Every structure is written in C-alpha cells, then in structure tokens.
Amino acid sequence: MFFICGMSQGKKILDYTKTVICGLCGGYGRYQVFMTYSYFSIFFIPIIKWDRHYYVQMSCCNTLYELNSEKGKRLNHRESVDISEQDLTLVQSGRRTSDWNRKQCSHCGYETTEDFEYCPKCGQRF
Numbered sequence: 001m002f003f004i005c006g007m008s009q010g011k012k013i014l015d016y017t018k019t020v021i022c023g024l025c026g027g028y029g030r031y032q033v034f035m036t037y038s039y040f041s042i043f044f045i046p047i048i049k050w051d052r053h054y055y056v057q058m059s060c061c062n063t064l065y066e067l068n069s070e071k072g073k074r075l076n077h078r079e080s081v082d083i084s085e086q087d088l089t090l091v092q093s094g095r096r097t098s099d100w101n102r103k104q105c106s107h108c109g110y111e112t113t114e115d116f117e118y119c120p121k122c123g124q125r126f
Contacts, residue, residue, distance in 0.1 A: 005042045011035070014054075014075045016083070022060050023085060024093055029060030031083060033067065035076060055091070056083065062094030 016033040036053050039046040054072025056065045065088035067075075074081045103126050104111045105119040118125055 003042060004044070005040070007038065007040050009036065009038050010046070010049075012037070012076075014072075015078070016075055016081070018083060022058050022063065024058070024063050024090075025061040027058075027060030029058045032057045032059055033072075033075060033083075035072060056088055058094065063090070064092040064094065065089060066091050 012035045014033040014035060016031060018031045020029065020031065021027070022029050033054065033056050036055065037049045038051045040048045052069075052072075054067040054069060054075070056067050057063070058065075067083065068087040071081050071083060071087050102111060102113055103116070105122060105124060105126060107124040108119060108122040110119050110121040112120070116126060
C-alpha cells in the first residue's frame, strides 16, 4: 500500500469590496484581498494549512500591502471588516497601468498614454 502526499502553496481570494483613492499613486482603485498559505495534502486533499499571510493589492497601480493578520482572519471567516491605511504595511510599490504605456515624442516632448504611431502635436513618428 502506498500514499500520495505532498506539500505545496496556495492562494485564496477573499471577498472584500472597497473603492479608495490610492495613497501611493493618487489613482482611484479597489482593494483586492487575498491569503497565501502552505499546506500538506494526502491524495490531493489539503489536510493541514499553515504560514497564512493576508495581502491587499491595489487595482490601480498593483501596489502590494500586507494586511493585519487579525483583520485577515476575520475576513477569511466572512465577518464584516473595514480596512484602513493603519492596517496595511507596504510590501512592494507598484506603478499605475498608464505609466507602463507612457510614450514621449523625441522631437517635441509631448507625452501620451494612447497607442499612437505618430505624435498628435508635431506629426513625427514615436
């Protein structure tokens, strides 16, 4: 007789909706809350979970914060929780989606986030 067992890491999206103005980029976005954990499974069935961490990711700039573990546990148990900036610890700062696509004309200096092939100000190719 043999057993199929193993250890792995998982991620669970928690149900939380709050729209805020991001303190880092100034954009308007949502808190996207999730939990990461490690688990031991037998026959592909998770048996024991440990090393739980709760995170909040901003939808506007993808900045990642670690959430206070007590509030994270309450969210995981589907309790009503209000997340404030004091509950968040910065893990990794992100950039606004529009910053990834920013173009600047080398001829006149015009900046845009649109997908233009030519500069709308001077007509030169980007």
